[in-house]
Amino acid sequence: MGLDIDLSVNIGGLKLKNPIMTASGCFSYGQEASEIFDLSLLGGVITKSLTYLPREGHPPPKVCETEAGMLNAIGLSNVGIVNFLAEKLPFLEKLDTACVVSIAGSTMDEYARLARKLAEHESVHALEVNISCPNVNEGGLEFGAEPGPAGKVIAAVKKEFPRTVIAKLSPNVTDIVEIAESVADSGADAVSLINTLVGTAIDINTRSFKISNVFGGLSGPAVRPVALAMVYKVVSNLDIPVIGIGGISTTSDALEFLLAGASAVQVGTACFIDPKAPLKIIDGLKKYMQNQKIYDINDIIGTVGNR
Amino acid sequence: MRKYSDYYPVIKKEILSPGILKFTFEAPEIAGLARPGQFVQIRTSDDYFPLWPRPFSIYDADKPKGHFSIIFKIFGCGTSRLANTDTSDKVHILGPLGNGFDPPAGQNKLIMAAGGVGLPPLYFLSRVSVENGYPAEMITFISGARTKKELFEDGNLAGLNMKLITCTDDGSAGSKGTVVDILQSELADDPERTVYACGPGGMLKKIDMIIMAKRLRGYLSLEELMPCGYGICSGCAVKTRPAENRGSTDDNRDYHLKRVCVDGPVFNSGEVIWD
Numbered sequence: 001m002g003l004d005i006d007l008s009v010n011i012g013g014l015k016l017k018n019p020i021m022t023a024s025g026c027f028s029y030g031q032e033a034s035e036i037f038d039l040s041l042l043g044g045v046i047t048k049s050l051t052y053l054p055r056e057g058h059p060p061p062k063v064c065e066t067e068a069g070m071l072n073a074i075g076l077s078n079v080g081i082v083n084f085l086a087e088k089l090p091f092l093e094k095l096d097t098a099c100v101v102s103i104a105g106s107t108m109d110e111y112a113r114l115a116r117k118l119a120e121h122e123s124v125h126a127l128e129v130n131i132s133c134p135n136v137n138e139g140g141l142e143f144g145a146e147p148g149p150a151g152k153v154i155a156a157v158k159k160e161f162p163r164t165v166i167a168k169l170s171p172n173v174t175d176i177v178e179i180a181e182s183v184a185d186s187g188a189d190a191v192s193l194i195n196t197l198v199g200t201a202i203d204i205n206t207r208s209f210k211i212s213n214v215f216g217g218l219s220g221p222a223v224r225p226v227a228l229a230m231v232y233k234v235v236s237n238l239d240i241p242v243i244g245i246g247g248i249s250t251t252s253d254a255l256e257f258l259l260a261g262a263s264a265v266q267v268g269t270a271c272f273i274d275p276k277a278p279l280k281i282i283d284g285l286k287k288y289m290q291n292q293k294i295y296d297i298n299d300i301i302g303t304v305g306n307r
Numbered sequence: 308m309r310k311y312s313d314y315y316p317v318i319k320k321e322i323l324s325p326g327i328l329k330f331t332f333e334a335p336e337i338a339g340l341a342r343p344g345q346f347v348q349i350r351t352s353d354d355y356f357p358l359w360p361r362p363f364s365i366y367d368a369d370k371p372k373g374h375f376s377i378i379f380k381i382f383g384c385g386t387s388r389l390a391n392t393d394t395s396d397k398v399h400i401l402g403p404l405g406n407g408f409d410p411p412a413g414q415n416k417l418i419m420a421a422g423g424v425g426l427p428p429l430y431f432l433s434r435v436s437v438e439n440g441y442p443a444e445m446i447t448f449i450s451g452a453r454t455k456k457e458l459f460e461d462g463n464l465a466g467l468n469m470k471l472i473t474c475t476d477d478g479s480a481g482s483k484g485t486v487v488d489i490l491q492s493e494l495a496d497d498p499e500r501t502v503y504a505c506g507p508g509g510m511l512k513k514i515d516m517i518i519m520a521k522r523l524r525g526y527l528s529l530e531e532l533m534p535c536g537y538g539i540c541s542g543c544a545v546k547t548r549p550a551e552n553r554g555s556t557d558d559n560r561d562y563h564l565k566r567v568c569v570d571g572p573v574f575n576s577g578e579v580i581w582d
Contacts, residue, residue, distance in 0.1 A: 063542035068355035
């Protein structure tokens with residue numbers, strides 16, 4: 001048979017064996033999915049966003065189904081940094097895959113304290129800084145909606161954390177390129193986009209909102225074209241590596257983002273409806289490359305328009 | 308607990324009553340592990356209509372044959388599409404999921420309270436309990452529906468020789484009354500029972516109140532639509548009382564969120580804070 005296929009990519013110093021990661025909030029801390037498949041097959045795992053103290057999140061109902069998508073307002077429920085280090089990280093560090101921890105703070109100082117604590121653990125290969133959660137009152141999008149504060153958070157995290165820092169960007173802004181530019185100037189090693197789009201839904205029979213928080217984040221296949229456009233815009237305007245996120249469910253979805261210039265992608269909502277979706281995408285990428293006689297994934301990235 | 312996620316064929320379709328179907332799947336991995344009270348998530352097709360898989364309680368599992376079955380009512384687009392699959396079609400199944408029931412301990416008398424398509428997990432629990440030596444005469448099984456045409460039984464339930472009471476809200480078949488009514492009159496005769504219940508939320512809430520008022524032991528199996536079914540999304544979370552507050556109905560106190568899919572679907576009576 002032909003040459004070996006090389007799926008490995010390097011994203012701002014973070015080496016991945018393949019470009020398929022699981023998106024934050026869509027994979028918990030990994031243990032549940034490990035009862036279904038071997039997580040070491042993944043390019044990387046991104047944890048649920050951590051805050052310093054544990055959070056219960058919003059009361060139910062937290063989710064509702066929409067056409068080819070869903071709304072969620074989980075409200076950053078998470079175990080907090082202390083429990084994460086004691087109970088979750090020991091599991092993650094045994095995996096042969098990149099371990100990326102997502103962090104979210106309600107103050108600049110909280111982001112910095114989280115980064116300082118996680119820097120002590122070499123097994124945390126990278127941080128993804130969530131400055132784009134649309135579902136919490138304080139923090140999150142407060143920092144991600146304006147170029148100035150977004151850059152300051154990244155600079156504060158970068159000062160504390162010596163390895164790869166990824167800024168996760170919101171689509172709920174006037175110009176995503178401006179935000180990406182600001183975090184790049186502040187030292188971000190990569191950007192990931194998009195977080196969810198703000199939406200809501202109403203039950204006409206009960207005349208009530210379908211989720212308790214009223215506003216939620218839209219995700220799933222329905223958002224993919226929006227996400228792809230934003231990824232392409234950032235790639236076209238900046239030199240920083242981009243990780244594509246937004247409704248990626250199949251190999252062809254992932255390829256669209258890679259062709260548009262994303263160096264890697266994250267699979268989110270698709271993990272809910274098919275836990276093995278990331279593995280199917282990895283297998284599908286290999287088949288596509290074999291058919292195209294391309295042996296290095298980097299020869300695909302950003303090649304849209306080159307025929 | 309190991310879980311499986313794969314495409315498995317429908318091998319048998321039966322109509323139990325109008326709009327209520329029994330499907331049997333050939334899925335040896337899932338059938339081999341399934342315990343009463345557990346469920347599976349099913350997607351009929353790889354498209355996104357609907358997006359989420361639909362949860363179905365396991366009605367029975369035949370380990371040697373590698374089969375398991377579900378009973379469901381056609382309700383919305385997920386169940387309609389499933390109803391329209393043909394035998395030998397493959398559907399995507401994730402399972403077995405959830406905590407399931409603890410097998411009945413000691414020699415308490417048991418009451419199974421099944422509302423509508425809440426019957427499957429309670430049949431499975433009864434069948435396994437009887438097979439493991441639990442005396443059938445110590446189990447009372449109440450199966451209720453709104454009207455005669457929504458009552459269903461495929462013969463297996465009667466075969467277990469439990470005390471079987473069927474009821475309908477309108478009295479068109481069996482005793483007249485709701486499952487809650489029948490449960491109350493049974494408990495009036497003999498209050499020393501452990502109650503297992505599965506059915507609509509309104510019914511479970513009433514049964515929970517009865518169990519708490521009589522200070523009995525009881526277990527409730529919740530039905531909830533859920534994006535993932537295996538604990539990663541937290542979307543199906545319900546409010547629960549911390550153990551020290553059980554028995555209290557002052558729900559302005561602290562609550563904990565628990566995921567129906569992995570912390571449930573079976574909860575202790577007194578645990579869930581109802582809307």
